[in-house]
Amino acid sequence: MKFADKMKLYRRQKEWTQQDVAERLLISRKTISSWENGRSYPDIFMLVQISDLYHVSLDDLLREDHEMINNYKEEHTMNKRVDKIFVLCYFLNIIGAVVIVLKPILPFLSNYLPKPLFTIISFIIVSSLIILVSYADWSKIKNKPGFWITWLIITLLEVRLTFPINVPINDNGIGYICGALTGNILVALCLTCTVWLYPQFKKRKG
Template identity: 50%
Template sequence: MNFAQKMKSYRQKNNWTQQEVAERLNVSRKTISSWENSRSYPDIFMLVQISDLYRVSLDDLLREDHKMIDSYKQEHEINKKERRTFIFSYIINVIMSVILLAKPVIMGNLTLRKFTWVLVLALIFNTVVLLKYIDWKRLKMKYGFYICWLVLAVMQFELTASSLSVMPGDIHNYLGYVSGRVTGYILFGFCVTATIWLYPQFKSKIEQ
């Protein structure tokens, strides 16, 4: 008997409807139906809850269903790959953030603008990669996040503001340049703030 058949059998032995099981497991009735028809499988955490609900061992639930076991193995490999990608991207984000924060202080007006913008674009792209793999439920984006974002953006503006006063050209080119820089400061502040806020998740993945 495979997992789907066992789920239906255990439920019927307890004289429960799919809705009653769904309420006990805090999922939707469609989810229970999907499990009982082999359209999907519960995650490991939910599998433990099912084991407790029906008072059967995990071995009993998984035994004989090789397709389900292969699905868990595949999921485990995907999680490992995503974990490595997150760790690598986070470290790269930290390195680029430190360089961009220190660059105006170290080099002043001698900063190579093109190189700086390449780093900013790389930081933005890498942050997008990070956001793809984060656990949103664990991310606490409260007022502190926005305050930190604002402080970093303003700080970066203050450190490089002197370069805005020496830009040649007409008013239209100057305004375009300034607006581009301000947009860069806002995006840079967000990327660095996101990196700071993601540290707990980075730490937990390192410890896994």
């Protein structure tokens, strides 16, 4: 018997409606309907809750439904791949943070490294930051206002310490100021993510 049929059977044995089950699991009725029609599967966490709700073992829920088992295997493989990408991007983000801290000596280094190389490094750092932010589990950051406040404070400090002065007010000057401001915002985000996403990095690395 497939998982969808088992969900219908267990619910009817309890004489519950889909809405009753949804309220007990704190999810929408549409989600229950999707499970019972075989359009989707619950995640592992929800599967445990279903097991507790109907007082059946996980083995009973999973047994015989090979499609569902394969779905969980694919999901597990995908999660592992995402974790590896997250860890790699976090390391690249640390490199970016180190470059930021050492940026006072970058003019010295630029005499020995060609500008195209610095451009490539900057592109890699920005790309890894975007991926890191998109792959982060924001639901696990309990103090979300603290994250944004940290980002704001570091941004203001960056602007105060590094923002260009005496820039002429013309098209080139305005473009330069916009570019510098964008850089300050990205720098602040890079440093903020290095601190706030460390717990996720530590867990995914393990």
